[in-house]
Amino acid sequence: MDNLKPKHIxxxxxxxxxxxxWNDGHKSIYPLDLLRAACPCAECRETHGVSSPVExxxxxxxxxxxxxPTTLTGIEKMxxxxxxxxxxDGHRYGIYTWDYLLSLCPCEKHAGSEKEDS
Numbered sequence: 469m470d471n472l473k474p475k476h477i478x479x480x481x482x483x484x485x486x487x488x489x490w491n492d493g494h495k496s497i498y499p500l501d502l503l504r505a506a507c508p509c510a511e512c513r514e515t516h517g518v519s520s521p522v523e524x525x526x527x528x529x530x531x532x533x534x535x536x537p538t539t540l541t542g543i544e545k546m547x548x549x550x551x552x553x554x555x556x557d558g559h560r561y562g563i564y565t566w567d568y569l570l571s572l573c574p575c576e577k578h579a580g581s582e583k584e585d586s
Contacts, residue, residue: 472566477551479543507559509561537559
């Protein structure tokens with residue numbers, strides 16, 4: 469996974485998804501609710517009761533706030549290694565590295581790759 473980097477990142481508000489086209493030609497399509505539930509920031513990891521990146525088994529949980537926490541309002545590039553997602557409820561602390569995003573990819577090729585690599 470070390471050399472994989474996004475070629476293009478696009479968010480669709482109507483489809484409620486984020487699409488990443490990787491430099492190897494692979495395309496990852498992430499539901500926004502998955503990305504929000506997988507937020508790697510310290511606050512969200514604490515909410516899940518863990519101190520390391522979340523490993524997903526069967527379900528995801530997210531405490532719901534008054535405004536829709538799964539509506540994306542912005543994307544910011546963080547150096548050459550990650551993106552930061554900004555959510556409608558004001559949350560913007562999670563930094564999603566390229567490796568972490570690949571590990572979250574719902575396709576069969578990458579599903580569970582974080583567990584296999586560790």
